[in-house]
Amino acid sequence: MNSISTLLKPPTLFIVLFITSSLFGQIKKENKLLIGRLELSEKQYKSAIEKFNYIIKNDPPNYEPYYYRGIAKLELGDIVGAENDFTEAIKLRPLFIDNYIIRASTRDRLFNYEGAFNDFETALSIDPTNSDIYLNRAITHNSLHNYEKAIYDCEKALRYYSNKELVYLIRGMSELGLKNYYKAINDFNVIIKSNPRKANTYVRRATAQYYLLHYNSALNDISRALHLDDKNSYAYFQRAMVYNKIDHKDDALKDLNTVLELSPNSTSAYYNRALIYTDNESYQLALADYEKVILLNSKNILAYYNRAIIYNRLKKLRLARIDIEKVIEIYPDFVDAYKLRANLKQQTGDYIGANQDKQTAEIINSTKLDITDSLKRNEELNIAKVTSFSNGDNKNVTQISNTEIALVSPYYISLLASNNHKRIIDSWNKKNNSYSAYFLLNDNDEINETLKNKKLAALNEQILLDYRNGELYLKRAVINASLSVYDRAIMDFNKSLHLDTDNYMAYFGKANMLYQIFQKDETSSYSLNMVIKDYDKCIALNSKFTYAYFNRAYLKFQNKNYIGAIEDYSKAISLSPSFAEAYLNRALILLILENNDQACKDLSKAGELGITKGYSLISKYCSK
Numbered sequence: 002m003n004s005i006s007t008l009l010k011p012p013t014l015f016i017v018l019f020i021t022s023s024l025f026g027q028i029k030k031e032n033k034l035l036i037g038r039l040e041l042s043e044k045q046y047k048s049a050i051e052k053f054n055y056i057i058k059n060d061p062p063n064y065e066p067y068y069y070r071g072i073a074k075l076e077l078g079d080i081v082g083a084e085n086d087f088t089e090a091i092k093l094r095p096l097f098i099d100n101y102i103i104r105a106s107t108r109d110r111l112f113n114y115e116g117a118f119n120d121f122e123t124a125l126s127i128d129p130t131n132s133d134i135y136l137n138r139a140i141t142h143n144s145l146h147n148y149e150k151a152i153y154d155c156e157k158a159l160r161y162y163s164n165k166e167l168v169y170l171i172r173g174m175s176e177l178g179l180k181n182y183y184k185a186i187n188d189f190n191v192i193i194k195s196n197p198r199k200a201n202t203y204v205r206r207a208t209a210q211y212y213l214l215h216y217n218s219a220l221n222d223i224s225r226a227l228h229l230d231d232k233n234s235y236a237y238f239q240r241a242m243v244y245n246k247i248d249h250k251d252d253a254l255k256d257l258n259t260v261l262e263l264s265p266n267s268t269s270a271y272y273n274r275a276l277i278y279t280d281n282e283s284y285q286l287a288l289a290d291y292e293k294v295i296l297l298n299s300k301n302i303l304a305y306y307n308r309a310i311i312y313n314r315l316k317k318l319r320l321a322r323i324d325i326e327k328v329i330e331i332y333p334d335f336v337d338a339y340k341l342r343a344n345l346k347q348q349t350g351d352y353i354g355a356n357q358d359k360q361t362a363e364i365i366n367s368t369k370l371d372i373t374d375s376l377k378r379n380e381e382l383n384i385a386k387v388t389s390f391s392n393g394d395n396k397n398v399t400q401i402s403n404t405e406i407a408l409v410s411p412y413y414i415s416l417l418a419s420n421n422h423k424r425i426i427d428s429w430n431k432k433n434n435s436y437s438a439y440f441l442l443n444d445n446d447e448i449n450e451t452l453k454n455k456k457l458a459a460l461n462e463q464i465l466l467d468y469r470n471g472e473l474y475l476k477r478a479v480i481n482a483s484l485s486v487y488d489r490a491i492m493d494f495n496k497s498l499h500l501d502t503d504n505y506m507a508y509f510g511k512a513n514m515l516y517q518i519f520q521k522d523e524t525s526s527y528s529l530n531m532v533i534k535d536y537d538k539c540i541a542l543n544s545k546f547t548y549a550y551f552n553r554a555y556l557k558f559q560n561k562n563y564i565g566a567i568e569d570y571s572k573a574i575s576l577s578p579s580f581a582e583a584y585l586n587r588a589l590i591l592l593i594l595e596n597n598d599q600a601c602k603d604l605s606k607a608g609e610l611g612i613t614k615g616y617s618l619i620s621k622y623c624s625k
Contacts, residue, residue: 063093
């Protein structure tokens with residue numbers, strides 16, 4: 002669960018400018034700290050961590066390097082490591098409130114809500130008038146749907162002179178959760194008045210207007226939002242909901258398609274698109290979208306339930322029964338699930354079982370009539386969990402990211418390889434009517450540079466004799482890329498493609514090289530999307546080239562396009578059923594999405610095909 006967090010400014014660091022020999026060591030330490038903080042502000046997190054490591058190792062105990070190192074770790078996704086650092090900072094400066102606030106927000110992200118609330122209480126015991134403590138606690142309450150408590154804390158923050166627009170945002174979202182739509186609009190109006198160029202605030206106000214059935218007002222707000230930010234997926238999604246309500250189905254579908262282009266993991270977009278497809282009786286398209294919802298959130302009962310309804314309509318009773326059993330397994334108090342299962346049992350002649358399910362549904366209904374307020378609240382929270390469309394981090398993301406097991410990296414082509422690498426691919430060149438052999442590597446293969454330069458010299462001579470041969474330029478590009486002479490490599494890749502536009506291997510090799518450049522320098526002019534486009538061109542020319550799908554999947558994963566990555570790994574597996582690394586990588590993504598059942602099957606297959614390191618994950622995630 003992602004929480005909005007506000008990181009407070011730590012105490013200003015003052016550096017004495019009068020240098021004496023006795024103060025030199027202290028100033029050197031403070032310079033290290035200052036440099037680390039500057040690197041942190043410039044998003045150079047790894048370098049900043051090195052500076053803080055040095056101070057922690059070489060200087061007297063001080064809370065600041067732990068505090069700042071924790072922030073850097075948060076930015077790098079090391080949530081557990083960040084919490085540990087904030088704990089050390091608290092030990093060294095137990096009365097510094099910011100330590101408790103940031104550790105509470107970190108514990109929120111680790112689902113340790115009890116620990117988070119304990120930190121907020123400790124901070125309030127130190128300073129009960131600190132508005133930032135109330136604001137951050139309101140954020141956690143809001144994320145847990147404790148809307149009344151969130152509003153209470155927001156009002157406390159306002160009472161203690163907080164003028165941060167985040168207070169109005171959290172209170173407005175909480176009022177929205179309580180269906181107090183006019184109150185929510187009032188809070189969003191405050192934000193818009195002070196900051197009229199913030200697109201999301203208009204979309205939030207549009208959401209309140211939508212629930213009030215003020216559809217024209219909602220559309221006007223969304224138009225303003227899109228004028229400010231035409232890539233705002235939240236705005237397109239909300240407009241799709243309005244269009245659906247006013248029966249503009251085609252416009253709604255168009256907006257949901259745009260949402261998925263901008264946010265490929267949006268379970269809400271897949272789910273709502275599936276609903277529209279179902280209304281249009283486009284059942285196969287609806288089933289495909291429900292499958293994607295389940296891949297992204299394997300605990301969403303609505304996707305299973307609605308898919309079961311479609312299977313029932315299509316008379317695929319066995320598949321409908323499997324889905325409805327899954328719904329009941331996840332949420333045993335779902336009345337409609339028992340009613341649907343009763344219907345399925347009746348269709349197959351199991352009248353006794355059907356009557357039992359009808360009775361179970363009646364018992365659950367009657368029990369809920371006498372439920373207390375506290376139990377009702379717990380029930381609402383349970384329903385929220387199993388109908389969630391959240392795409393935020395989950396426990397598996399944090400746990401997997403902190404293990405030594407990572408996805409198998411992309412393969413790249415080489416003309417040379419050590420004896421340890423025997424994976425070879427023959428590339429068919431239509432223009433030359435011949436095959437060219439390349440090695441496929443996916444780690445640093447230490448080839449002697451002398452050998453590379455000899456190969457380069459030989460290719461130079463060949464090109465002089467046959468300067469219209471695109472394959473020769475491709476090979477020279479590969480050698481130059483391996484020597485990190487990227488400008489010459491790019492020229493050769495482009496020359497190769499100019500001479501032979503159908504050479505899919507040239508696009509593959511160029512994509513390999515661009516990704517290597519991106520890895521070395523993420524600030525370069527090359528982006529992951531540019532690399533993906535070259536793999537797209539490669540696949541367009543050769544739709545059966547397994548390694549292009551494998552590599553593209555890896556990049557899509559890095560872009561957090563989990564569905565796209567899974568689809569590409571699945572395609573690689575369909576083309577090469579013994580591709581063990583594809584099974585492993587698909588399994589790891591499925592684990593991140595908490596789809597453990599399918600992930601465990603893939604891990605087992607990867608192990609069966611020779612990747613033994615997956616067994617540690619099997620023991621961790623696949624034991625019942």
